Amino acid sequence: MKPVEEIRKTRYQTYALVWVVLIILTGITLSAAGRELGGWTVLIALVIAGTKSGLVLNYFMHLRSERLTVFKIIIPLVLAVFLVFILLTFSDLAFRGGVK
Amino acid sequence: MALMILRRFGKMDDAKELVAGEVGDATGARLGMWLFILSELLLFGGLFILYSAYRYKNPVDFHHASRELDVILGTLNTIILLTSSLSMVSSISALQRGDRKLSMVLLMTTIALGILFLINKGLEWGTKIEHGIYPNAPALLARAKGEILFYGLYYVMTGLHGLHVLVGVCVLLVMLLFVSKGKIRSTHFTPLENSGLYWHLVDVIWIFLYPLFYLIS
Numbered sequence: 001m002k003p004v005e006e007i008r009k010t011r012y013q014t015y016a017l018v019w020v021v022l023i024i025l026t027g028i029t030l031s032a033a034g035r036e037l038g039g040w041t042v043l044i045a046l047v048i049a050g051t052k053s054g055l056v057l058n059y060f061m062h063l064r065s066e067r068l069t070v071f072k073i074i075i076p077l078v079l080a081v082f083l084v085f086i087l088l089t090f091s092d093l094a095f096r097g098g099v100k
Numbered sequence: 101m102a103l104m105i106l107r108r109f110g111k112m113d114d115a116k117e118l119v120a121g122e123v124g125d126a127t128g129a130r131l132g133m134w135l136f137i138l139s140e141l142l143l144f145g146g147l148f149i150l151y152s153a154y155r156y157k158n159p160v161d162f163h164h165a166s167r168e169l170d171v172i173l174g175t176l177n178t179i180i181l182l183t184s185s186l187s188m189v190s191s192i193s194a195l196q197r198g199d200r201k202l203s204m205v206l207l208m209t210t211i212a213l214g215i216l217f218l219i220n221k222g223l224e225w226g227t228k229i230e231h232g233i234y235p236n237a238p239a240l241l242a243r244a245k246g247e248i249l250f251y252g253l254y255y256v257m258t259g260l261h262g263l264h265v266l267v268g269v270c271v272l273l274v275m276l277l278f279v280s281k282g283k284i285r286s287t288h289f290t291p292l293e294n295s296g297l298y299w300h301l302v303d304v305i306w307i308f309l310y311p312l313f314y315l316i317s
Contacts, residue, residue, distance in 0.1 A: 015189050029311050049310075061297055
């Protein structure tokens with residue numbers, strides 16, 4: 001029962017620390033949005049959101065302490081599928097204008 | 101048979117879980133929950149792509165419409181959901197340590213925060229509807245095409261997310277009942293753990309909804 005043991009070892013303080021980091025990151029997103037950063041705004045917001053979800057997935061959802069390989073590959077796999085969807089959609093959008 | 105297969109793959113720990121009976125196949129249950137969560141992520145992912153595509157086509161309209169959303173309420177709701185995730189994970193941790201009372205208090209905190217989130221969302225929608233901004237409203241249809249699209253996506257995406265919060269609250273209420281009756285306890289907590297996974301999923305989705313609707317303008 002290794003995963004359970006490892007989860008047990010996660011102290012409340014660790015969770016609290018993760019929460020503090022999440023709140024700080026929210027603050028950074030908020031203050032970054034108020035500035036004129038042009039095209040960077042979206043990128044910064046998405047990078048911070050990605051970091052925040054990474055923290056939630058690894059610490060709150062315990063992905064970090066899962067030891068089966070399948071848990072390690074499912075997230076990258078889904079992200080890869082999602083990326084294909086994004087690329088297909090935007091390649092369509094980018095080249096559609098000329099046809100119309 | 102299952103025992104033999106697990107042994108063959110060297111998963112002795114899981115085999116022990118099966119022998120113990122009470123815990124059952126906890127890893128399998130978690131994996132099943134994860135598959136469901138990933139399908140949910142792709143469901144919202146599709147909507148995120150739709151948002152990006154329309155935003156790419158109508159950047160100015162999206163900018164104007166986004167400015168009208170209440171950033172303070174949005175930020176408050178972000179903090180509420182992040183905090184509820186903390187109380188959720190701590191509730192599971194408390195139960196695993198055998199502290200049932202603390203676990204129940206933390207679970208009730210999570211439920212209360214979830215309800216608070218929904219109340220805020222309701223207030224936000226209420227104000228928008230009062231101003232005549234709701235799907236197919238004459239005042240909204242008179243606006244630019246991009247703004248109509250923005251508010252359409254806003255209602256669909258925050259609405260679908262709100263529905264998930266509502267379902268999460270209901271699931272957690274059932275879990276609270278189970279914990280209080282001792283059906284979920286320190287040796288058998290998989291249902292609570294999986295409900296926690298669902299709750300965190302709702303949090304992860306909001307982490308992306310928040311900057312895309314309230315901040316990027």
